[in-house]
Amino acid sequence: MGQFLQFVFLGLSAGAVYAVMASSLVGVYAATGIINFAQGAIGLWAVYQVAALRTDGGLVLPIGTISLGSADDPMPMLPAIALGVASAIVWALLAHLLIFRPLRRAPVLAQVVASVGLMLFIQALVQLRFDTEGLLALATLPDSTVEFAGAVINVSDLILAGIAIAIAAILWAYFRLTRLGVATRAGAEDELAARLVGYSPDRLAAVVWVLTGAATGLIVILAAFTIGLNVTSYTFYVIPALAVALLGRLTSFGIACGAGLLLGSFQAVITWLTTKDWWPEWAQAGLGDAVPFVVIVVALFLMGGRIPSRGALGEVKMPAVRIPRIRPLPTIGVIAVVLVAIVTTSGTWRFGIVTSVILALIALSLVLLTGYLGQISLASMAFAGAAGFALSKLTENWHVPFPFSIVIAALISTALGVLVGIPALRIRGAQLAVVTLAAAIAIQGFVFNNPEITAYEGNMIVDPSLFGIDLGVRDGTNLVTLRFAVMVLIVVTIATLVVMRFMAGSTGRAFLAVRSNERAAASVGINVAATKLFGFALSAFLAGVGGCLIGYSRGQLSAGSFTVMIGLVLLAMTYVGGITSVWGAFIAGVIGPLGVGYVFLNQTLDLGEYYDLIAAGGLLLMAVMNPVGLSGALAELAERFPLRRPRPPKDASFSGVMSSNAKAGFNV
Numbered sequence: 001m002g003q004f005l006q007f008v009f010l011g012l013s014a015g016a017v018y019a020v021m022a023s024s025l026v027g028v029y030a031a032t033g034i035i036n037f038a039q040g041a042i043g044l045w046a047v048y049q050v051a052a053l054r055t056d057g058g059l060v061l062p063i064g065t066i067s068l069g070s071a072d073d074p075m076p077m078l079p080a081i082a083l084g085v086a087s088a089i090v091w092a093l094l095a096h097l098l099i100f101r102p103l104r105r106a107p108v109l110a111q112v113v114a115s116v117g118l119m120l121f122i123q124a125l126v127q128l129r130f131d132t133e134g135l136l137a138l139a140t141l142p143d144s145t146v147e148f149a150g151a152v153i154n155v156s157d158l159i160l161a162g163i164a165i166a167i168a169a170i171l172w173a174y175f176r177l178t179r180l181g182v183a184t185r186a187g188a189e190d191e192l193a194a195r196l197v198g199y200s201p202d203r204l205a206a207v208v209w210v211l212t213g214a215a216t217g218l219i220v221i222l223a224a225f226t227i228g229l230n231v232t233s234y235t236f237y238v239i240p241a242l243a244v245a246l247l248g249r250l251t252s253f254g255i256a257c258g259a260g261l262l263l264g265s266f267q268a269v270i271t272w273l274t275t276k277d278w279w280p281e282w283a284q285a286g287l288g289d290a291v292p293f294v295v296i297v298v299a300l301f302l303m304g305g306r307i308p309s310r311g312a313l314g315e316v317k318m319p320a321v322r323i324p325r326i327r328p329l330p331t332i333g334v335i336a337v338v339l340v341a342i343v344t345t346s347g348t349w350r351f352g353i354v355t356s357v358i359l360a361l362i363a364l365s366l367v368l369l370t371g372y373l374g375q376i377s378l379a380s381m382a383f384a385g386a387a388g389f390a391l392s393k394l395t396e397n398w399h400v401p402f403p404f405s406i407v408i409a410a411l412i413s414t415a416l417g418v419l420v421g422i423p424a425l426r427i428r429g430a431q432l433a434v435v436t437l438a439a440a441i442a443i444q445g446f447v448f449n450n451p452e453i454t455a456y457e458g459n460m461i462v463d464p465s466l467f468g469i470d471l472g473v474r475d476g477t478n479l480v481t482l483r484f485a486v487m488v489l490i491v492v493t494i495a496t497l498v499v500m501r502f503m504a505g506s507t508g509r510a511f512l513a514v515r516s517n518e519r520a521a522a523s524v525g526i527n528v529a530a531t532k533l534f535g536f537a538l539s540a541f542l543a544g545v546g547g548c549l550i551g552y553s554r555g556q557l558s559a560g561s562f563t564v565m566i567g568l569v570l571l572a573m574t575y576v577g578g579i580t581s582v583w584g585a586f587i588a589g590v591i592g593p594l595g596v597g598y599v600f601l602n603q604t605l606d607l608g609e610y611y612d613l614i615a616a617g618g619l620l621l622m623a624v625m626n627p628v629g630l631s632g633a634l635a636e637l638a639e640r641f642p643l644r645r646p647r648p649p650k651d652a653s654f655s656g657v658m659s660s661n662a663k664a665g666f667n668v
Contacts, residue, residue, distance in 0.1 A: 005151035007272040008265045009158070013226040014237075015264020016160035017043075020219040021241035022248075022256035023168045024212035029250045030175060031184050031201075031208035034100055035430040037115040037437070039216055040238035041122035042091045046217035047224045047234060048126055050084035051135040059083065060129050077140060081221055088217025091122065092209040101202055102624050108429040110623050112376050113575045116568055117619035123235050123565075124612035132231055137224035160223055161261055167215045168257035175253075180207060232565070239441055240267075242434050243292040246299040259295075267291060289445030293438040300427045300435060320632060321372060321512060322581040324500040334586075335493060342485045350480045352599035354488050354553060360589025361492045362546035363574040364499060364582065369539035371580035372503060374515030375424050375532060376433040378564075378571060379440040382420075383540040384547030385448055385562025387413035391548045392459035392557055402464035402471065406491070410544030416443075417540020424532045428518075440564045448559035459557045473553050480553070488549055495545055500582060502538070511535060569593050569612060572619035578629025587630055591615075 021039050028036050052058050054077065057069020069075045075083075095118055103111050126132065141156035175181035184204040187194035191201050220234060227233075240263055248255030267288040273279055274287070341353050362384055369377050390409040394400040400408060420439045424432055447453055463472030464487070473484045502508060510531050513521035518528050551557050573592045578584025591597035593611070602608030626633055 003151070003272065004269065005149055006153070007268045009151065009153045011265035011268030012157040012161045012261060013154075013223045013264070014267065015261040016157075016164035017219055017223050017227065017237055017260075018240045018244055018264055019161075019164040019257040019260030020167050020215050021237060022245040022260045023164075023171050023253050024216050025238075025241055025245045026248065026250055026253055026256050027171050027175070027208050027212045029245075031187075031205040032096075032100060032104070034103075034111050034115065035242070035250075035434065036095075036100075037112070037238055037433075038095065038118040038122060039212070039241065040235050041119045041126075042088050042095070042213055043216040043220035043237070044126055044231065044234040045091055045122055046084040046088035047137065047220045047229065048130045048132070048135060049087045050080045050221050051137055051224070051229060052130060053080040053083060054138050055135055062125055062129065077138075081140065081218070084221050085214050085217040089210050089213045092213025092216075093206065096206055096209040099620060099624060101205070104202075106623075106627065109370065109374075109376055109579075110627050112430050112433045113571065113579075114620060114623035116378070117572055117575075117616050117623060119235060119238075120565075120568055120572060120612060121616035121620060123231060124610075124616055126231055128609065128613060132229070135229060137229050139225045140222050141225070154226070156226060160219070160226075163219060163222065164257055164261065167219070168253040171211065171215070172253040174211065180204060184208060236441060236564070239434075239438050240264075240292040240295075243295040243299065243438065246296055246431070246434070263291065263295065287446060290442040293435075293442040296435055296438045297423055300423055300431055320580065321515075322578075322583070322632065323508070324503050324582045326497060326500055326504070331497070335489070338489055339486070342489065343482065347479050348599055348603065349596075350478075350485060351553075352594065352596045354480055354485050355550075356589040356592065356595035356597075357488055357492050358546050358549045358553065358589075359570060359573075359592035359595055360586050361495055361549070362543050363570060363577070363585035363588035363592065364496060365539040365542035365546070366571060366574045366588075367579055367582060367585045368499060368503065368511075368542065369535050371578075371584070372508060372511040372515060373532065373535040374428070374511075375421070375535060376429065376436070377420075377536075377539065378433055378437040378568065379420055379443070380539070380543045380570065381562045381564065381567030382440040382443040383413045383417050383543035384550065384567075385557075385559075386416050386443065386547070387544030388547035388551040388557050388562060389448065389454050389459055391551045392454075392461050395462035396460050399462070402466055403491075405464075406545060406548045409548050410541045413544025413547065414537045414541045417536045417543075418533055420540075421533055421536025424536065425529050437564070440567060444559065444562070444564055448562060454557075454559065461551045461554070461556060463555070464552055473555060484552070488553070491545065491549065495542060496582070499538070499542065503582070507534075565612075566593055569615050572615045576615075576618045576622045576629055578631030578633075581629065581631040583631035583634075584629050 021043070024039055025036060028034060028039070049060060052060050053068065053075040055074055056071045057067060057074045059066040059068050074080075099114050099118060100111070103114055139156075141159050144155045145152050146155060147153070173181075175185055183194060183197075183199045184201075184207075187199060187201045187204060194201055194204075220237075241260065244259035244263055245256045247259045270288050270291070338353070338357065342350060345353060362380055365383075366377065366380055369375050387409040390412045391405055394405045394409055420436060423435045427435065463470065464484075465471055466487075469483070471481075471484055471487045473480055475481055503511070510521070510526050513524070513526055514528055514531050521531075522528050547562065550561060554561060570588065570592050574584060574588040576591070577587030589595055598608065598611055601611055601614070607614075622629055
């Protein structure tokens, strides 16, 4: 019992972080209607800012550093904490003013990808501007202990829990007892009414961003000594925070806070249980990461239809969709260009081209599911990784030959995609994005990083061969063989043409109908549930084929090949390219991670370390200024300035024009 209680209290430090972030998410949602995936990243900057100030006195800015001390005489604790909290406030205000205020009337997709883009941007900037390997979090709270029922309890953990409860109480009091808070709640119900009585929803939201930014910055700074410094961990603390915030229907500060503290303790108890001899070996890694996913799914299935939406002005317009048409000459031309590039390059450049071709297929899965069907998925790399690791087992252990190995592995990924897509039958929009991101993190932690399922030293994959022809990626002299590159091009071309045919036919029309209005789609006989699940299945199959090709291109796989961050960066590139267009997927492949664009940035410009920052920045710009992406902008430009003038009708007489207009349904 003593050990059990000790781990319960040890989990309060992480639980306090979850609780405060969850309370902050509730506040931001009440004020803006936005689920802020970047809440953890805002705290990330603050905690590293304090660590730098207390190490060498450097006030780190996005560009440049102001010296406020030295390694021998660093900044004292309290001023450092104040500056760290202030930096979190600045990031929160910038997020409101530059990103989320312009997107207040934007579709949910634009708000979600902008939030993800901000998360990626701040994380990339932290990795560039701070010594993330050398900085340590110094103590800010008392290091004394007390004993209770045989357990030794850190006083700092109790203080953190108390601060989390106090912050939740302050936010509750602000929204319930102050005039500005009540006006903020009223604006969430009816924005027009708030404006009519003299309140600006933008200014009310700015106050909430300041409060939640300060709260998040403060709690992570105080908890950093206990939970340590890790860039990725702080960024993804938002997932368990979202889990407990959703338990409170994004309205209850009390439930969000209490559930956050309980979740932190529960994860610590699971860690303790994994040390027991009777605990199954397959469940010793990543189970704590899977708990928030389970909580989110349960919360959304029970309350998905009752999560309140924010009242807004005007009608939300979705980004325009470009219906694909398979035209022989352009298709042959694109294939020929890629083939010439493959033949005329070698080494890293050919590897980049092959990677771009594969990434284009995975990006196409995002275009299909998110752009066409309107289901926001952040788990594409999890589906790809599942197929990749399945391919290793199929080829290495069971000797399944190519191409059956790809098909079977992709079908396994398809089953996983359908499983993750089941919540889409009840929820949509930002809530579905939360589920898919939580699923991706759970799969990464519980499957990819689990030594009982995958090997830490790498999962070998047998080279493909067909009719006695070796299609392996490497030989004695080439990083990527010509025959392997051509095989990848053929597989991706076939998959792309088949999917384009689906998208241009009745299936694509059903997808677009569900995307536009589910009730209207159901009224004309479309099975909405079956359409959604088919979309998830087809998207996961495409991602699975891409994951298999990645596996073959590497020769062996590790968890690092399919991280959640890589998937989010690819989503960013797909949105930049144009998430509602097949050409957007092609552009995403070119500029995707380790693709041609990355090779050019790294080898030619020597700017590879800035790739994630550039990708996230491009995503933010596109989300705010050009939601149709590069491909959509180019298509609109081509329509505005056509290369050829349209031919006049054969009957150019007045009666002929009248007849043509009558046929088109115009009133003259």
